[in-house]
Amino acid sequence: xxxxxxxxxxxxxxxxxxxxxxxxxxxxxxxxxxxxxxxxxxxxxxxxxxxxxxxxxxxxxxxxxxxxxxxxxxxxxxxxxxxxxxxxxxxxxxxxxxxxxxxxxxxxxxxxxxxxxxxxxxxxxxxxxxxxxxxxxxxxxxxxxxxxxxxxxxxxxxxxxxxxxxxxxxxxxxxxxxxxxxxxxxxxxxxxxxxxxxxxxxxxxxxxxxxxxxxxxxxxxxxxxxxxxxxxxxxxxxxxxxxxxxxxxxxxxxxxxxxxxxxxxxxxxxxxxxxxxxxxxxxxxxxxxxxxxxxxxxxxxxxxxxxxxxxxxxxxxxxxxxxxxxxxxxxxxxxxxxxxxxxxxxxxxxxxxxxxxxxxxxxxxxxxxxxxxxxxxxxxxxxxxxxxxxxxxxxxxxxxxxxxxxxxxxxxxxxxxxxxxxxxxxxxxxxxxxxxxxxxxxxxxxxxxxxxxxxxxxxxxxxxxxxxxxxxxxxxxxxxxxxxxxxxxxxxxxxxxxxxxxxxxxxxxx
Numbered sequence: 237x238x239x240x241x242x243x244x245x246x247x248x249x250x251x252x253x254x255x256x257x258x259x260x261x262x263x264x265x266x267x268x269x270x271x272x273x274x275x276x277x278x279x280x281x282x283x284x285x286x287x288x289x290x291x292x293x294x295x296x297x298x299x300x301x302x303x304x305x306x307x308x309x310x311x312x313x314x315x316x317x318x319x320x321x322x323x324x325x326x327x328x329x330x331x332x333x334x335x336x337x338x339x340x341x342x343x344x345x346x347x348x349x350x351x352x353x354x355x356x357x358x359x360x361x362x363x364x365x366x367x368x369x370x371x372x373x374x375x376x377x378x379x380x381x382x383x384x385x386x387x388x389x390x391x392x393x394x395x396x397x398x399x400x401x402x403x404x405x406x407x408x409x410x411x412x413x414x415x416x417x418x419x420x421x422x423x424x425x426x427x428x429x430x431x432x433x434x435x436x437x438x439x440x441x442x443x444x445x446x447x448x449x450x451x452x453x454x455x456x457x458x459x460x461x462x463x464x465x466x467x468x469x470x471x472x473x474x475x476x477x478x479x480x481x482x483x484x485x486x487x488x489x490x491x492x493x494x495x496x497x498x499x500x501x502x503x504x505x506x507x508x509x510x511x512x513x514x515x516x517x518x519x520x521x522x523x524x525x526x527x528x529x530x531x532x533x534x535x536x537x538x539x540x541x542x543x544x545x546x547x548x549x550x551x552x553x554x555x556x557x558x559x560x561x562x563x564x565x566x567x568x569x570x571x572x573x574x575x576x577x578x579x580x581x582x583x584x585x586x587x588x589x590x591x592x593x594x595x596x597x598x599x600x601x602x603x604x605x606x607x608x609x610x611x612x613x614x615x616x617x618x619x620x621x622x623x624x625x626x627x628x629x630x631x632x633x634x635x636x637x638x639x640x641x642x643x644x645x646x647x648x649x650x651x652x653x654x655x656x657x658x659x660x661x662x663x664x665x666x667x668x669x670x671x672x673x674x675x676x677x678x679x680x681x682x683x684x685x686x687x688x689x690x691x692x693x694x695x696x697x698x699x700x701x702x703x704x705x706x707x708x709x710x711x712x713x714x715x716x717x718x719x720x721x722x723x724x725x726x727x728x729x730x731x732x733x734x735x736x737x738x739x740x741x742x743x744x745x746x
Contacts, residue, residue, distance in 0.1 A: 260282045263323045266331070271431070273403070296313040301363070310389050313389070338404045352451060356455065363383060398443070402423070409427070426446070455555065457541070461531065462506070462529060467551050469580075472585060475581055477546075479525075480601045491604070495613075508527055525545075533557075554577065554579035556577050558576065585599075682704075682713070684710050691711035
């Protein structure tokens with residue numbers, strides 16, 4: 237077998253890229269009366285061709301973990317000849333698949349919702365078998381290539397899929413958001429482009445970005461209360477501006493449990509937490525969150541649902557919950573985790589970083605922030621409907637359905653490790669700090685356990701060695717550092733509030 241040098245392989249890939257682009261510049265789908273939909277299919281099919289070429293797959297057969305209703309979108313795509321005739325045949329099969337899928341969505345919305353929920357799970361973890369509930373890391377190389385291409389091709393098909401279904405169910409100039417309990421579709425507006433290349437290019441970007449979020453639309457019961465008319469969806473540029481918090485999952489777990497333990501009644505109103513002004517000309521210090529709106533669900537097991545409005549005006553949404561119920565748990569080492577998380581940018585994030593190690597710190601930090609807001613909603617002593625912040629009082633904001641949104645500004649307390657006379661100077665420096673939790677010391681303490689759970693003998697031995705009393709129903713947590721200690725940072729009182737999540741830099745045991 238001839239071994240090609242890296243230089244030759246690079247030249248081959250470059251030539252293949254040129255040939256593929258030339259082919260797609262000459263061949264367009266047959267006219268169907270929806271120019272934007274055809275252009276979406278043209279772009280998505282080109283991306284699928286490139287994915288198949290990179291994985292050296294000549295004819296695509298969908299991988300077995302893909303929801304079967306989506307198989308016709310992918311099956312029998314061939315790039316063996318790389319010819320106009322072959323591409324036209326691929327376009328024809330795709331058009332037929334789109335038409336059949338749209339008919340199914342219109343006839344049976346409940347089935348459509350089930351398919352998209354399956355696709356959401358698949359695009360988050362395409363090596364997970366939903367039948368056996370087993371995650372496969374040892375697939376044969378050939379099947380692994382098919383799995384990878386299927387995953388990427390399914391992601392590429394989402395814009396045209398969502399466009400087709402939206403046209404059928406809610407009409408031109410709108411996109412499908414969700415369904416009412418009895419199946420009536422709910423929509424939001426999206427601008428139809430005029431017939432010029434620049435407008436079409438902008439519309440393509442909007443529909444691709446929308447589709448990346450839409451795969452999670454049906455995971456939220458309150459989405460129609462969180463998404464306003466003409467809201468635009470965020471790309472990945474905002475994610476870097478989410479807060480990075482050390483041990484965010486542990487903190488979120490504690491905040492949620494404490495919040496629900498102290499909840500006196502269920503409050504279904506959205507609660508808005510403003511952090512920055514929306515639609516700034518540029519990000520301040522890299523921060524991207526303008527406001528977070530949080531809605532509590534009636535059952536504690538369902539947790540909180542939320543929307544994030546970024547400083548560029550775009551939005552994303554998600555939820556934080558107890559996915560296994562409050563009596564079940566996930567065990568990570570000696571710790572217990574209850575947090576289930578969803579963020580609508582996550583599928584987009586995974587696709588853009590395919591094959592790489594994915595640190596989820598920004599998403600965990602955001603969910604820590606949402607958990608802190610949720611806790612503040614539940615344990616607040618009094619509800620202030622108006623508050624002052626620089627330019628006067630904020631009024632109750634009315635949702636599109638006429639229901640008020642409660643706007644809260646969490647209070648926080650700051651202490652300094654410097655001369656009190658320098659407090660004002662240090663506060664100014666604090667405003668310039670990056671919103672990242674640096675190393676801090678956690679003092680020894682006890683932690684309440686769930687009913688029927690018991691402390692481990694190891695933890696009781698550690699407590700006895702330090703003469704630390706452990707009440708019934710609790711366990712002992714030894715003192716430890718979180719992250720790398722940094723004595724030059726300003727100390728702050730680490731309250732369990734949203735402000736602490738955003739601005740805490742070191743624990744101060746007062």
